[in-house]
Amino acid sequence: MKVHVNSQICAGFGVCLGIAPEVFELHDDGYAIVLVSEVKPEDEDAMRQAVSHCPAQAISLSEASSD
Numbered sequence: 257m258k259v260h261v262n263s264q265i266c267a268g269f270g271v272c273l274g275i276a277p278e279v280f281e282l283h284d285d286g287y288a289i290v291l292v293s294e295v296k297p298e299d300e301d302a303m304r305q306a307v308s309h310c311p312a313q314a315i316s317l318s319e320a321s322s323d
Contacts, residue, residue, distance in 0.1 A: 257295045258318050259303050261288045266314040272306040279303065294320050 259279060261272070268286040272279075279299060283289045295303050295317075307315045 260316050262314045267312040275306045276302040
């Protein structure tokens with residue numbers, strides 16, 4: 257699973273950082289960035305929480321591509 261933050265709509269609330277600090281970080285400009293290229297299976301529930309709790313609805317999930 258991959259997680260994405262749409263920088264065009266992220267408002268920098270930081271809710272995602274509170275849910276999964278190992279996956280998200282607030283960039284110098286105050287908006288969330290993703291720290292990992294792929295979410296570990298044990299973090300998938302936290303990612304779903306981050307998506308559902310993001311006030312700006314800026315977070316989305318996608319299935320990891322199988323290479």
